[in-house]
Structure formats: C-alpha cells, structure tokens
Amino acid sequence: MRIETSVTSVSWIPSEAISGPMRLPIDLGLGHYDDPLPDHIDDLEGLRDADKFRFANDLRAWIEVEEGRVVDAGYSGGGHIGSTKVALGVGSITIPAVAFPDLQHDPTITATTATFAQTTGGRTGAPIPRRINRPPFVKVTAPTVWTTLNLTIHADGSHTHSLAGASIMPRHFIYDDAMNLVAKSGMIDFKAWTQESFGDNTPWGSADSPAIVTAVESQLERRLSTQIMREGTKPHFRKVAAGETLVIQGDPGNELFLLLDGVLGVEVDSEPIAEVGPGSILGERALIEGSNRTSTLRAMTPVRVAVASAAEIQPEALRELATGHRREEA
Secondary structure, three states, X not given: OEEEEEEEEEEEOOOOOOOHHHHHHHHOOOOOOOOOOOOEOOOHHHHHHOOOOOEEEEEEEEEEEEOOEEEXXXXXXXXXXXXXXXXXXXXXXXXXXXXXXXXXXXXXXXXXXXXXXEEEEEEOOOOOOEEOOOOOOEEOOOOOEEEEEEEEEEOOOOEEEEEEEEOOOOEEEEEOOOOEEEEEEOOOOHHHHHHHXXXXXXXXXXXXXXXXXXXXXXXXXXXXXXXXXXXXXXXXXXXXXXXXXXXXXXXXXXXXXXXXXXXXXXXXXXXXXXXXXXXXXXXXXXXXXXXXXXXXXXXXXXXXXXXXXXXXXXXXXXHHHHHHHOOOOO
C-alpha cells in the first residue's frame, strides 16, 4: 500500500518587512510587496504565475507499506520560484528568479516510519547592491532565500511535519497536506538577511538557520490587520527589545497593537500563559472595557508592532476579538 502526503511552505514579502533606504525602489514602484496569502490554497502554480509569492517549498513524499512495515520511500515534490516584476515608466519587465537545486536528503527509514528533509530556494534575478560584513564587503546579486521542511510519515497513515530551517527573510507560511494554513515563521530581519544570507552561509554552502514558528492568528485578526495597515489612518510603529515589555498588567491602556514581527509572551500575575506571533492583535480588552491592561506582554524576540487607536476599528469587531482571546481566563 502506498501512502503519500505533503507539507508546503509559501514565502512572501509583507509591506512592513523592509525598512530604511532599501524601501526606496519599492516605494518608487520599481518592485512590490505582496498581499497576505490566503488561509487555503487551491492552485499553487496559479498563485506563482500571478506573482503572489516569492517561492514555495512543496515537500511531497510517499511510503510503501507491507504487513505494517515501511519497505520503500521517496520524494514526489519540489520547489517553485517566482519572478520579479520591475516597473519602467509606463510598462514593466519581468526578471526570472534564480532557482537553486532542491536538496532532498535520503529518507531515514525505520520499520514503521520514514522521515524526509527538503530544502528549496534561490534568489531574485534583480540585483540588490548592498554592503556585507565580510570580504568583498559589497555584493550586487540578491541574498538567498530558502526553507527546510521535515516530514515524517507513519505506517498507519499519520504524519507530522516541521519547519526545520529558513532564511530570515521573507515571511514563510506553512500549509498542511490539505493546503490549509497551519503555522508561520515568527521573525523577519531584512538587515541580517542582506548582510549574511549568501554563499557558504546557506544550505547550499554549509549552514542553515533555525526558524521561529508561531501559530496562525484568527481570520478576524487577519481582516483587521489589513484594515489597520492599508485602510485606516497610517499607524505609527514601535520596537521592543527582547526581554522588554510592551505593556504591563494593571497599567491603563488606550492603544491597540498589531504584532508585525517577532514573538510576544503573554503573562498574567507574572506567569506565562501564551506566546503569539506576527498578525496577532492585542490590547483590545482595555479599550472596550474601559479597564487597565489584563496581562503583561513581554518580547521573547526583538519585536515590532503597529500602534492603532480604538477609533480605527468597529466596536463590534473589538468585542468579537476580545471574546475570542480571553487568554487570562483560559
């Protein structure tokens, strides 16, 4: 009996991912950010052809089972990489990306399982001139992007997966075998990516980078995130160093926070109760209940948030958000 399943990472550039002078080409229309990816993907190649993501790692694998034992295993998927559209006056040109060879490690097979590891990625065809932190100290070709996925298939048909490694740019979304969004990478560091992610410092050299993975926010949070970033008054931004607090339980609060990057720990009475990642909206209870902060939010990694006011969100949406959260009571 053959059992086949998959896990897929799809990587895209959020509007908040690039800061400083490197934003200029995109702000001038020479490139573009990406719209948030959907909760479910029906046509991965169609999304790629429509320039909706930068690259995808589609790890598909199979096992053959006889009398409850795994007797053979192999890969049946691979990488997908998009192109870069560059605006030129009244028109645009499309520059094909450079795909690197897929790295598919030999499956690790036991009597009842087979474990697969696949790395895919590459770089944009468009140049990104920049300073780097070692000789020759200047690079013109773009840095490398990649993800490394692990997938274990069991003889009983069950399976598990993980994001084992990834470049620190762009954002990586993880989809299960039904192509439903189940997790995402928690950190983007554009500066570190431009300075370090090339040559030997990639899986095609001698190094991978561990990935911080966070849970997926609710559909309501995804809708409100778009409203805060693209439809309402332009928010201002705040950075919090790892270990520092964004808000403290008991303090008054009149701001709403959209977590753009990093991981925040939620603490109640000094006890950690949850960790949240990019896309999460926080601080709504103090606004709608007219009370003080009900929890402390502490940065587990460097964090960046967009700060909005209650006036930018409809009261019923805030109440629905608060009802779905209530981590303090759970």
